[in-house]
Amino acid sequence: MTRKRSTLAPSGRFSTLDEWLAWLETLHPKKIDFSLDRVRSVLASLELNEPPYRVITVGGTNGKGSCIAIMESIYRSAGYSVGAFTSPHLWRFNERLRFDGREATDAELIELFEIIDAGRGSVSLSYFEFSAVAAIVLFAREQVDVALLEVGMGGRLDAVNAIDADAALIVNIDIDHREWLGEDRDSIGFEKAGIMRAGRPVIIGDANPPASLLSAIDEKRANGILYGRDFDYLSSGRALSWVRAGRPPVELPAPRFGGTIQAANAAVCAATVDELQAVLPVGHEALVEGLRRASAPGRSQRHAIDGVEWIFDVAHNPAAAACLRRELDCLPRAGHTVAVFSAMRDKDIVSVLGQFTAEVEQWFVAPVDSERTATPESLRDVLHSLGARSTEAHGEIAAACLAARACVQPGDRVLVFGSFYTVGPAMAALGLYCAARSNG
Incomplete structure (x- = not known):
């Protein structure tokens, strides 16, 4: 697909990022409104229903941001241009949109918001939906090779699920957001499973996935890659022995941030990268360097x-x-x-x-x-x-x-x-x- 910038005229509604963000808080009548129709409509107006880059969506209850940071570092170490969309942020909204390791500037975000505002017509978007669309537009404009998109809540009706990803990573399933996702792991697993696509890999990092998640793999005809069945790992200090079924173990470094849980996150990220080798090849040295350099603030x-x-x-x-x-x-x-x-x-x-x-x-x-x-x-x-x-x-x-x-x-x-x-x-x-x- 030819990569091109939007030709829509900017709206020029506000002159500062703070003004835009304050307005986005009020644009849609509901803070959380699960629906893909609005996002798909706006993406269609921007000719981005099928973005011109590889996409990996990352869902689950915990560890999503850490996994995106790890894969961002791995793919950049392999020489790829990488976009990363995460939420929420610690200090600045700009943290949510990164490309090639750099946060989007205020000026870049304002321009993105103007383009989306001009292209959305009468469609209203929530704060998170507007942010997700901005990331998809930014990564097309910057011509990234791969975009890593963090699911905000759930998955099935989350804004990033408007895109058909090349691969999905579901880190784990636990109890959170009960009001919207359900009271038990099975209900939550059903919502998280919505990011799977037929014929495309979904990497499951949960050692004991709920039945709903496993059933969805068959129902959606996705290519399920399961921790404990298709890949495994052992960790000792800052070392990680990772194995894919039928292959000898690979010695890898554990990430230097975030404590011992990052060994598990590194293992599922390695499985995701391995599954996409045909379209995004990564050598062993880049994998090792990426794991060593990965970082995400606020994790232990x-x-x-x-x-x-x-x-x-x-x-x-x-x-x-x-x-x-x-x-x-x-x-x-x-x-x-x-x-x-x-x-x-x-x-x-x-x-x-x-x-x-x-x-x-x-x-x-x-x-x-x-x-x-x-x-x-x-x-x-x-x-x-x-x-x-x-x-x-x-x-x-x-x-x-x-x-x-x-x-x-x-x-x-x-x-x-x-x-x-x-x-x-x-x-x-x-x-x-x-x-x-x-x-x-």
Whole structure:
């Protein structure tokens, strides 16, 4: 397919990115509105229903952003031009759209929004849908070789599923977003399975996939590649022994970010890359280099500040919290452990916090900058019901971090977790704000 830029005239509605983003929050009557028709209609107007690049969609409950970061690094190490779309962001909206390791600039995003606004006609898009379309347009304009698209929620009716991907990766299935996806793994697995395509590979990273996910592989006639059946791995420290059925083991490095869970993410990414060798060949050296260079902030990220270890993790559901707790248990015992926490009110906060109340001696809670935030009072009530020893409520994340910092001394540690919207502001408040990222 010939690659070309849109010829639609820009709308010129706003002059700054902040103005555009504020408007996008109000454009569609529902914040979450599952439907593919609107996105497909806008993509058709932009002649991008079939993007001129390879597409890998990444779904699942946890680990999606980490897997995109790993594959982004692998394909770039192999010499490909790579687009990556992820959400949410830690510090800037720009983080959501990257190409060749660089975040989109404000000017580039404004131009993309103008083009989409001019081409959508009377079709309204949600904030996430507008963002997804912007990524698809950007990657066509930049003529990337491969685009990595993170599913926002579910899969079957998620905006990125408007594109027929060359391969799908479903990292795992666990309980989250019950209000929209269902109460059990089987219901959630059905929604996640929607990103599969007939005759195309779907890589399953879940060691115990729900029946609905396995049934969908047959029903959709997809080429299922299953962890434990078609590929496997063993990890030891920073080394990874990866094997594809019928082949000898391949020794690979585990990613250097995000703790021990990244070995599992690296294994499913290696399987995905392996499955696409015919159209996106990657040599062993590029695979090794890509795994070594991969990074994603906010995943068990550790920083020392005045002799105190701060650990930041975006864990926001019980499964992710369990991974974080296992990671803490592997670290040297600290003096005292305190925590800064906030989350969305629709999360299973009791199950998340219950895994840490015996470990954490003092809690500092605050609201996140979202209309879905849990209130500090509700978080304090949950902690009290779980037997937390001490809690303080603050009006914002920055204030909670400063209070936590004032009560610790060298040898202690502070755990900051619960949401992207917790970790990002916390790191900024502590002077750990990340400048615009480039993986070089």
